[in-house]
Amino acid sequence: MNTDPTPQTLRAAMVAALREDGTIRTDRIAEVMGRVPRELFAPEAQPADAYDPELAVVTKRDEDGLPISSVSAARIQAFMLEQAGPCPGENVLEVGSGGMFAAYLAELVAPDGKVTTVDIDPEVTARARRLLDDAGYEHIRVVAADGAFGLPEHAPYDLIAVTVGAPDIPPAWREQLAPDGRIIVPLRVRGLTRSVVLVPEGDHLVSTGYELCGFVPMQGVEENRERLVLLHDAPGEEVGLRLDDGDQVNAEALHTALASPRQEAWSGVTVGGEEPIDDLDLWLATALDGHARLTATPAARDKGIVASASPLGVATLVAGGTLAYRTVRPTDETRTRFELGAYGHGPAAAAATARLVHQIQVWDKEHRGGPGARFEVHAAGTPDGELPAGRVVDKPHTRITISWPGKP
Ligand SMILES: C[S@@+](CC[C@H](N)C(=O)[O-])C[C@H]1O[C@@H](n2cnc3c(N)ncnc32)[C@H](O)[C@@H]1O
Structure with a gap:
């Protein structure tokens, strides 16, 4: 006898799980996701995979x-x-x-x-x-x-x-939007992708919210992928920096830096093992002038070349021939809480780790648990004086600003 769950059972379980963790909050959305047969749109996958909330097919x-x-x-x-x-x-x-x-x-x-x-x-x-x-x-x-x-x-x-995944907002989207319409877009800014809701405000767009997400990259006229600069290229032990938005680094000097002794600094700020810290990364991408993401293979980490093997990369401050990246250490042997800190390499590593740790502390004090960031999308060529305070990221079509209103 076939004991595989039916699509109806899988659908109900998927919606229940997404309701339970707060992803689905609206009855209409629960009703639609609980009714439309998802397996018909993913015939390449087993039904159980099509209904796995975390799996892309x-x-x-x-x-x-x-x-x-x-x-x-x-x-x-x-x-x-x-x-x-x-x-x-x-x-x-x-x-x-x-x-x-x-x-x-x-x-x-x-x-x-x-x-x-x-x-x-x-x-x-x-x-x-x-x-x-x-x-x-x-x-x-x-x-x-x-x-x-x-x-x-x-x-x-x-x-x-x-x-x-969109690296910019092409003018056509704005032009074809109704005056009270909205754009929802997985927008990549400074190497971080967030699903941002944008609405028109005067001659520009402003965000009304965002969520962490990952998407395949855009192709066609707007294709503009991140670049990977290798700092350590032994086969299988690669360490690199992901760079976005035209950012440049001195790869040779950083290669030398990575081979030099490590400096460390600790923030006193702790996080739970399961606690999401994507807003910390967004804050660091806003606050740090030279920003990149350090990525490494597990073998590079196991050899002690770097302390992290994140394929998407960890927030990194780059200043000339010096780099400092975000890291954590357990606060006790139960390994349930971790202290945030920074490891640095290069001639100015002490200053760079201190700067990174300072920004972790600023996030903890001023933004942690707060309303988060606000994105604004202004046309390229908008003078600085007409932009809000915050990080300005220049794209081919737009000037995107990230500002942080702070906790009330
Ligand atoms: C993640 S899939 C879309 C998922 C889909 N909406 C769903 O129902 O789950 C991303 C798609 O974007 C497409 N794509 C990439 N660049 C594009 C572009 N410039 N214009 C339109 N589609 C594009 C890709 O071919 C790919 O099929």
Whole structure:
């Protein structure tokens, strides 16, 4: 006898889990995610995987084996639906098509709303068209085109939902947005990606919230990937710096620095083992002038070259031929709490670790548990004097600012 759980059981368990941990807060979203058959949009996966809240089902890889198309994990789709809040009657553009998210959107804007989904890859749109038709969503428009240009023929949009990692906000998205519309976008700034909700305010966009997320990178005219500069290149023991937004480093001097003795500094600020500290990283990316992310293989860590083996990288201050990166140490042998600190290498390592630790302390005192950051997106060329105080990140089309209102 087949004892595999049915899709209905899997769907109910997925929604219960996402309700339980607070990801789904809205009944309408719970109802839709509990009704639409997710397994029909991920035929490549076992049903249990399609319904695993944490699993993305990769549907296409590039020649290096890196994912370039996927059905996003249910948790990401759930919080993006919560962030976007699609309402009946709305006109929605989705950038990046997997079929699944478009189907959820169509349910939420029904009965008289419209969903158009655009993907740069004709194989992806052919797949999405087929799966949407088979599941009864013939009314969703599927278009093969570079979503960086939006789709002016169906604008204005109440909601532009971008489901691919975007390094900038192309002008078309702003131009095709209804005056009271919103854009939800996995925006990469200083090497960190956050699913940000942006709404128009005067001549610019402001954020109303954001969530930590990861997405495959954008292709086409807006393709602009992070760069990896190797500081230690022994095979299998690579250590590198991920750089974003045109940032440059002196790789040769940093290579020498990494081989020099390590300095350390500790902040007295502690975190629980399971506690998310993504806002600390966003704060450090805002506060530190020379910012990069140090990434290393487990073998490099095990050899003691660096203390972290994070593939996405840890927050790092780079100043000339010196670097200092964020690290932790357990506060006792139970290893349930950890103190935040910094390790540094190079001629100015003592000063760099002290600066990093100081910013950890500032975050703890002024921003931890507070309202978080506010992003603003201004057109490129906007004079400094018209921008809010905070970090300014220059992109090809925009000047993005990150500011921190602080705790009330
Ligand atoms: C994570 S998948 C989309 C997931 C999907 N919305 C779902 O239902 O789960 C990202 C997609 O973005 C597409 N993409 C990348 N660059 C694009 C661009 N410039 N315009 C439109 N689509 C793009 C990729 O081909 C890929 O299929």
